[in-house]
Amino acid sequence: MKKHAFVLLFLITATIFALPEIVEKWIYSNYYAKRVMIEIGLKTRFRYEEVYKWGADKMVLVHEPVRVNWVRLGQNCYMGSDTILRRSPMLILDLEDLAFKEILQGRNLILRKADEGYEITLHDTGEYRILLTKDGLPREIERNYMNTKSKLLYEEVEPLSVSKEDVLRDYSLEDSEIEFPKELVSVLNNFKFIIIREGTSGLEIEGIYKNGQKVEIFIGSDLPKGALRINVNGLEIAIIADKETLEEIKVILKK
Numbered sequence: 001m002k003k004h005a006f007v008l009l010f011l012i013t014a015t016i017f018a019l020p021e022i023v024e025k026w027i028y029s030n031y032y033a034k035r036v037m038i039e040i041g042l043k044t045r046f047r048y049e050e051v052y053k054w055g056a057d058k059m060v061l062v063h064e065p066v067r068v069n070w071v072r073l074g075q076n077c078y079m080g081s082d083t084i085l086r087r088s089p090m091l092i093l094d095l096e097d098l099a100f101k102e103i104l105q106g107r108n109l110i111l112r113k114a115d116e117g118y119e120i121t122l123h124d125t126g127e128y129r130i131l132l133t134k135d136g137l138p139r140e141i142e143r144n145y146m147n148t149k150s151k152l153l154y155e156e157v158e159p160l161s162v163s164k165e166d167v168l169r170d171y172s173l174e175d176s177e178i179e180f181p182k183e184l185v186s187v188l189n190n191f192k193f194i195i196i197r198e199g200t201s202g203l204e205i206e207g208i209y210k211n212g213q214k215v216e217i218f219i220g221s222d223l224p225k226g227a228l229r230i231n232v233n234g235l236e237i238a239i240i241a242d243k244e245t246l247e248e249i250k251v252i253l254k255k
Contacts, residue, residue, distance in 0.1 A: 019103070020111050022118050025136030027100055030054050033138070033157040037095070041148030051094075052160060052167050059167060060094060071168065077196075078173045079203075087177045090196040090205070095141050095152050098195075099128050133157070181232040184217070186252050187239075191215070215241040215249075 019027075030053060037047040048064040062068040070079040070092050077092040078085035093101070102122050103109060110121045114131060117139060122128035126145030133139055137159075141152040180188070188194060194207040205217040218224060218238040227238035228246050230253060239249060 022132060022136050023103065023109070023111065023120065026132055026138065027103070028055050029136055030160040031137050031157055032160045032162075034155045036153045036155070038151045038153070039148060040150075052162075052164075054160065054164055057164060058094075058097070059164075069171070071171070071173070073164070073173075079178060083170055084172045084174060086174050088196055089177050089180065090194050092197055093195050094197060095143060095150055096138060098143070099130060099141055102128065135159075181235060183230075183232050183253050184219075184237065186255065187217075187249055190248075190252065209241065209245050211245060211248075213242050213245045215239065215245060 031051075032053075033051050035049050035051060037045075037049060039045045046065070047062050050061040050063070052059040057071075057073050059071040060069070067081050068079065069081070069083075069085060070077065070088070071085060072078075072092055075091065077088040077090070079088050079092065080086055099122065107122050112119050117131060117133045120128070120130040120132065122130075126143045129140075129142045131139040131141075137157045138152070138154050139157070140154065143150045188205070188207075190210045191207040192210055192212075194205060197204050197206070203219040205219075207215055207217075209215045216239070218227070218240075219235060223229060223236060223238035224240065227240045228250070229236070229238050231237070239246065241249065
């Protein structure tokens with residue numbers, strides 16, 4: 001039953017299969033942790049975060065370099081910079097969730113015992129290396145994908161007993177959606193698949209364009225260099241894609 005819940009959560013069509021016990025413990029664990037996110041690619045970026053995880057549900061509090069809070073409850077996601085969180089028009093996933101997605105799609109995983117725990121390697125949409133404690137809690141998650149290395153380093157990981165209701169008591173979850181400019185929506189309508197995630201200074205959207213090419217969109221400040229940059233109603237947006245896809249996106253933006 002739990003596996004079916006995750007399949008629905010990530011909108012995956014997958015065959016249910018047996019997972020190693022320690023991997024199931026990790027996927028369905030309840031924990032609290034402090035962690036550091038490091039990304040090395042077109043630019044080097046980092047984030048300091050707290051995370052609360054209740055099985056498939058999660059809340060992440062980003063403290064540095066900018067404050068961003070997001071929560072995912074079932075298939076509903078909310079985001080904001082303070083205690084008022086508005087509903088995201090798309091699913092929000094972090095690096096851990098992307099690893100879960102790969103595992104639940106039946107990717108070939110290799111599990112071996114490592115120092116004080118276990119190591120998992122995955123090879124498909126990127127190469128993953130994951131370190132777990134002997135109790136199935138995350139210690140480190142690394143992904144190499146499209147010339148970008150992303151790494152989550154976990155500190156002070158501990159089992160979580162406090163309920164979602166208690167953690168969310170001081171937050172207001174509003175159903176009014178975060179609005180994207182219509183020009184950006186026109187571009188997103190041409191994507192086959194989209195993931196939205198919190199960034200160092202705003203929102204980041206990663207997806208597969210209709211031609212099968214990967215596209216990354218950054219919204220906010222401190223945008224990556226070498227990207228197509230546009231300003232829509234005062235909103236700074238950077239788009240990274242191959243040359244042919246960028247030319248098609250430019251045509252859509254001019255309409």
